[in-house]
Amino acid sequence: MTSGRSNTTQAARVISVVADVMAAIIGLWILMYVLGANRANGFVEFxxxxxxxxxxxxxxxxxxxxxxxxVVAGYGLAAVVYLVVGHMVAGRLLRRH
Structure with missing residues (x-):
């Protein structure tokens, strides 16, 4: 594997992971909201x-x-957009090299 290919693969992985983490945080908030998590809790607030x-x-x-x-529709839309766009960008990077 060449260095350029390795760097591109690594960049694609980072983009995918960042998109996944962003969507997971949003998904976690949706779950907390729907389940009525204590909003005075520091973690929930964060x-x-x-x-x-x-x-x-x-x-x-x-x-x-x-x-x-x-909450489900608005935040859910953002999570889906981050996942789709992040993984599309990562896939495009991998196909280019």
Whole structure:
């Protein structure tokens, strides 16, 4: 394996892992919200803050009457976009080399 190929493979892995971690954080917040996690807990607050930052562009995108549906749809959309785009970019890098 050449150095260029190795670097590209490593970059693709990093992109995939970052996309997975971002989606996992958002997914964890959705789960915590739906299950009614204690928002005064420091860990829950941290996950909420990070997920809100990651999904800032989508968390109020939908206007369902039920708050849980807005959270699942808005944050869920962000998680799916991060997964799809991250893995598409990684796959494209791997196909180029």
């Amino acid at each position: 996950i909420r803050d990070v997920a809100s930052w990651l999904a800032g562009w989508s968390h109020d995108l939908f206007t369902f009457d039920e708050a849980w549906a807005r």
